[in-house]
Amino acid sequence: MADKILKQLKIKVWRQKNAKSKGRFETYTIENISTGSSFLEMMDILNNDLIEKGIDPIAFDHDCREGICGTCSLYINGRPHGPDTEVTTCQLHMRKFKDGETIIIEPWRARAFPVIKDLVVDRSAFEKILQAGGFVSVNTGGVPDANAIPVSREDAEESMDAAACIGCGACVAACKNSSAMLFVSAKVSHLAKLPQGKVEADTRAMSMVAKMDELGFGGCTNTRACEAECPKSISIMNIARLNREYLKARLSR
C-alpha cells in the first residue's frame, strides 16, 4: 500500500545564528511529504529546498537514525521527540501529522543546554555529570568467569533497563524544571544494582548530584513528565533509588 502524501505543511522553526545571537521563529512551507518518511527525512527535504533557494539550511543534531545513539533531539509541537511515545525524533514518522498542519520545532530549552545554532544544543553537561561519578574503578586484567560474581536476574534486568538510557536529554526538555534527575538516576542505578558498582556507591550519587546542581539543572518535583517522554521508558523508580543512595550517603557522614 502506497503511503499517503501530505500535500502541504507549514514548518515553524527556531533559527539562531550562533550561541551569542538572539534567535527567532521562521515559517517555511513544504509540499508533498510522504507519510512514510521519517521526521528527519522531512527536515532533509526542507533543507534541500532551502539550499536551492539560497537560504542557510536548518542545523539539527542526528547520527545513527535508528534510535540508539541519542543524538537527535527537537521539541516538536510541545513535546520532546514529537507526538509519539517511546521513540526518538529519527524514529518519528510523518504519518503522525495531518495535511496542512503547522509544525512547531524548538530546540531543547534549559540553562544547562545552551543553543549553539538553530536546533542544536550543547549537551556536554551530561558528559560532565558522568565524569563526576558515572564510572567504576576496577583493576583490569583477565576477564573473570561469568559465574564468579553472582547477580540475581532481577538486579541484572533492572540494571539493564537503567542502562538503556541513551543520554538524549528528552527528560530535561520535558521537565517543567529542566531537571536532569532521570538521566542522573539512570546512570547511578545501572551501576548501583551491580556488585561492581557498590565500591563507589557512596561518592557516586553525591558527586553526580553536586555536578548536576552546579551545571544549573533544576530540581525534581515528581511530575513524571520525564518518564512519559523518555524514548527508552526509563522509570522514575530510578529517581527514588538515587534519592535513597544520596540520602544514605549524605546522612552517614
Add this chain to the structure above:
Amino acid sequence: MSKFLTASIGRKFIMSVSGLFLMVFIAVHLGINLLLIFDDSGDLFNQGAHFMATNPLIKVMEPVLGLGFIVHILWSFMLEYQNWKARPVKYAKKNMSGASSWASRNMLVLGGLVLVFLIIHILDFFVKMKFTGHHLLEEVVVKGVHMENAYALVSTAFIQSTALGIFYIIGGILLGVHLSHGFWSSFQTLGLNNKHWLKRWQVIGQVYAVVVALGFAIIPLYFMFGLNN
C-alpha cells in the same frame, strides 16, 4: 550540613519531611473538626478544642507546627525560583497534559491558594480563640469543666454566611488537590518507593486527599443546610 540544605535533593528532602509533618497535622485537625457534625449540642467539639488548647504536648507542638508551615512555604518558593531559573528561554508551545498531571505541575499555585485560605482561616478562628476573644466564645461548662464555646463561634459563622461556607469548601478542595500529588511525592523524594510501592502510595494518597477535601467541605455544608437542628 549546609551543603545538604542547598543541594537539590536536600531541599526536596526538607519539602518532603515538612509536608509529611503538615499532613499529620491536617489529619488531626480534620478529626477534631468532624466532631462539629457528630454532636449537635457542641459538647464533643468543645471538649476536643479544649483538649487541643490545654494539652501540654499539643502546646509544645504548636510552635513546631508554625515552623513547619514557614519552612514548607519558604522552601517551596526557593525551589520554584531555582527551577524557574533553570530554563531562561521558555518554550513557545508546550503540550504537557499527556505526560504529567495538572496538580503536579501546579503545586506552587495550589499551595499559594491554600496559603491565602490559611491566612484568612487563622484570622477567622484561631486568632479569636487564642488572642482577641469573641462574644460567642463565652464560657460553657461541659461535664463540670469550664471552657470556651468554640462550637458557637464556628457554627454561627457558617450558619450566618453562605459565602464563608463556599470559601471553606473551595479551600478544602484546593488542599485535597495539592495533597493528591504531595502525598506519594513525599515518599518518592525520601527514596521510600519502588515499583511495588508506587501504586500503593498513590492509592493511599488519593484516598487521603479525597477524605481531606470531602471532610473539610462537609462541615460548612452541614451548617449551611441547617442539618444541626
